[in-house]
Amino acid sequence: MGSVITVRDLRMRYGSKDVLTGVDFDIDAGEVVCLLGPNGAGKTTTIEILEGFRMRSAGEVDVLGEDPARGSEDWRARVGVVLQSWRDHPRWTPRRLLAQLGSYYEPYGTAERPKPYDAEQLLETVGLAPSADAKIVTLSGGQRRRLDVAIGIIGRPDLLFLDEPTAGFDPQARREFHDLIRRLSRTENTTILLTTHDLDEAERLASRVLMLAGGRIVADDSVEGLAHRIEGETTVKWRLGGESFAESVSDPTRFARELFARHGEAVRDLDIRRASLEDAYLALVQEHESGHGDAAARMFKEATT
Amino acid sequence: MKGWYAVRIGARRGLTEFGQSVRSTQDQGFYLFTALLAVGYLFLRRNADIEGTDLSFASVTLPSILGLLIAFGVVIGPAYALAMEREDGTLLRHKAIPHGLTGYFTGQMVFQSLSLVPQLVVILVPSFLLFDDLMADPSGWFTVVWVVLLGLAATMPIGMVIGALVPNSQKVGSWGMLPVMTLAGISGIFYPIQQLWGWVEVVAQIFPMYWLGLGMRSAFLPDEAAALEVGGSWRTLETVGVLGVWAVIGAVITPIVLRRMARRQSGSAVEAGREAATQWVR
Numbered sequence: 001m002g003s004v005i006t007v008r009d010l011r012m013r014y015g016s017k018d019v020l021t022g023v024d025f026d027i028d029a030g031e032v033v034c035l036l037g038p039n040g041a042g043k044t045t046t047i048e049i050l051e052g053f054r055m056r057s058a059g060e061v062d063v064l065g066e067d068p069a070r071g072s073e074d075w076r077a078r079v080g081v082v083l084q085s086w087r088d089h090p091r092w093t094p095r096r097l098l099a100q101l102g103s104y105y106e107p108y109g110t111a112e113r114p115k116p117y118d119a120e121q122l123l124e125t126v127g128l129a130p131s132a133d134a135k136i137v138t139l140s141g142g143q144r145r146r147l148d149v150a151i152g153i154i155g156r157p158d159l160l161f162l163d164e165p166t167a168g169f170d171p172q173a174r175r176e177f178h179d180l181i182r183r184l185s186r187t188e189n190t191t192i193l194l195t196t197h198d199l200d201e202a203e204r205l206a207s208r209v210l211m212l213a214g215g216r217i218v219a220d221d222s223v224e225g226l227a228h229r230i231e232g233e234t235t236v237k238w239r240l241g242g243e244s245f246a247e248s249v250s251d252p253t254r255f256a257r258e259l260f261a262r263h264g265e266a267v268r269d270l271d272i273r274r275a276s277l278e279d280a281y282l283a284l285v286q287e288h289e290s291g292h293g294d295a296a297a298r299m300f301k302e303a304t305t
Numbered sequence: 306m307k308g309w310y311a312v313r314i315g316a317r318r319g320l321t322e323f324g325q326s327v328r329s330t331q332d333q334g335f336y337l338f339t340a341l342l343a344v345g346y347l348f349l350r351r352n353a354d355i356e357g358t359d360l361s362f363a364s365v366t367l368p369s370i371l372g373l374l375i376a377f378g379v380v381i382g383p384a385y386a387l388a389m390e391r392e393d394g395t396l397l398r399h400k401a402i403p404h405g406l407t408g409y410f411t412g413q414m415v416f417q418s419l420s421l422v423p424q425l426v427v428i429l430v431p432s433f434l435l436f437d438d439l440m441a442d443p444s445g446w447f448t449v450v451w452v453v454l455l456g457l458a459a460t461m462p463i464g465m466v467i468g469a470l471v472p473n474s475q476k477v478g479s480w481g482m483l484p485v486m487t488l489a490g491i492s493g494i495f496y497p498i499q500q501l502w503g504w505v506e507v508v509a510q511i512f513p514m515y516w517l518g519l520g521m522r523s524a525f526l527p528d529e530a531a532a533l534e535v536g537g538s539w540r541t542l543e544t545v546g547v548l549g550v551w552a553v554i555g556a557v558i559t560p561i562v563l564r565r566m567a568r569r570q571s572g573s574a575v576e577a578g579r580e581a582a583t584q585w586v587r
Contacts, residue, residue, distance in 0.1 A: 044572065044573055045573075048571045048572060048573065051401070051571075051572075053397075053400070053570065053571035053572065054571050073308070073403040073404050074403070076401070076402065076403040076405075077403040079401075080401075081401040083394055083397055083398060083401065083572055083575070084394070084572065084575070084576070085393070085394050085398075086393060086394065086575075086579050087393045088390065088393040088394045088395040088398065089395060091322075091325040091326075091329060092321070092325070096321060100314070100317065100318055100321065101398065101402060101405075103314050103317075104311060104314055104402045104403055104404055104405055104408060105402075105403065106310075107310060108403060151398065152401075155402070155403075163572055
């Protein structure tokens with residue numbers, strides 16, 4: 001399948017501040033891609049440019065065959081955007097609002113891809129059926145976000161954008177949301193691009209991670225791939241006769257075996273720790289937040305290549 | 306045009322919003338409050354007559370008050386709705402949907418226009434029960450209809466433009482309410498416009514509010530009452546002319562301003578609005 005999103009040398013500048021300094025990536029049909037990066041790295045800017053909500057300073061962007069800055073209404077009908085609501089449509093009910101917003105997609109349906117989704121079924125899917133007739137103002141934060149998702153996908157999009165979709169979720173709502181996204185990707189083959197600053201979320205959802213830092217993509221790989229690249233040395237710690245030891249080794253399994261062979265049961269408090277992707281990411285975030293975005297990006301790039 | 310179906314969806318949206326509004330105790334309270342003020346004002350002066358005529362104070366003032374409420378409702382209503390719904394993400398939701406903005410603005414116009422119906426009913430019904438001789442000639446109702454429709458077309462764009470330009474919903478008071486109140490004060494609603502300084506009289510006649518009031522008086526009052534007006538005439542042609550010009554200007558400018566507003570909408574703009582709204586003290 002072909003490319004759904006192509007981004008070449010995308011640049012964004014606000015006043016004298018460069019937020020994006022040359023972003024390149026491709027996303028293929030059916031992929032679930034996570035744009036991961038610290039707060040302020042330019043994730044929202046990037047996704048808003050792709051959504052057609054924001055004008056870029058320079059670079060080439062192609063989304064579903066069109067430039068989002070001049071996206072047609074036909075193009076709009078193929079793109080879903082999950083927005084974060086906070087108090088819109090307070091007097092509407094989820095059922096009424098979904099039916100109303102869904103009706104805009106009717107002329108765009110085809111025999112093999114009818115649009116919009118059936119509102120009732122969608123309410124069931126996102127778990128909103130019990131509160132389908134409650135006023136939206138009375139919904140809890142988690143229910144509201146599920147409604148956001150339902151509105152984002154009511155038009156049965158080919159491509160779905162989600163910006164920090166689980167910000168403010170409790171762990172339960174978060175898990176349910178992840179299930180929903182995976183189901184959507186599996187059953188509809190929807191291409192999904194989401195942003196997050198949470199590595200764990202990226203790991204759970206994404207088939208591929210684009211790491212954004214210092215205004216560009218510093219890593220583009222699966223989470224396992226990234227983890228694999230970053231795992232070099234492993235630290236082994238142990239205690240022997242009241243003394244502590246630590247050593248960096250490349251084959252921890254063999255090292256431990258030899259340790260036991262030599263000292264037997266005298267070895268205490270064995271601790272084997274791999275350099276993890278999480279450590280590397282946390283270091284990146286920390287550097288970024290202390291204002292060294294560029295340095296952080298370079299460091300991360302070196303660690304992963 | 307492919308987007309025409311969205312006008313139909315928008316009209317349905319406006320109807321739904323209207324239905325939700327008349328069922329909401331908040332909006333019912335607002336209608337009753339304005340009715341109480343207006344009818345109460347007329348009732349307190351129920352025995353007064355207009356000097357030099359045999360017209361009652363109520364019969365002369367009621368049409369002016371109706372004109373004021375129409376102008377007030379369709380300027381402040383859309384101004385507040387647009388500013389608010391831009392902040393809370395309603396507008397952005399429609400921007401993310403094919404032809405959604407067409408539907409949204411249609412819905413807004415339908416809803417704001419329909420909102421006038423309960424507003425007028427709650428004042429007209431008690432007024433007709435309490436006061437005599439309000440409508441000189443039943444044919445005046447026909448005039449009421451065209452004056453209301455033309456007045457709507459002339460004033461609603463002003464509200465939409467204010468709503469599109471105002472930086473945030475908290476500023477609708479100073480950007481919308483204040484100018485409308487000032488205009489109401491000089492538009493011959495509460496006292497004849499001729500009592501004001503000459504230049505104020507001219508300024509008032511540039512804006513649609515005066516003509517809305519005049520048109521309403523011409524609908525309700527007997528022909529003799531025209532003697533009280535500027536030039537001793539209802540100036541029907543001038544009323545149609547001024548309101549018509551405002552309507553045409555509005556029809557040209559409003560879509561441009563609304564498009565500009567919509568273009569600047571994004572998720573981060575909504576997020577910024579949310580933060581600004583939760584930060585009342587600055």
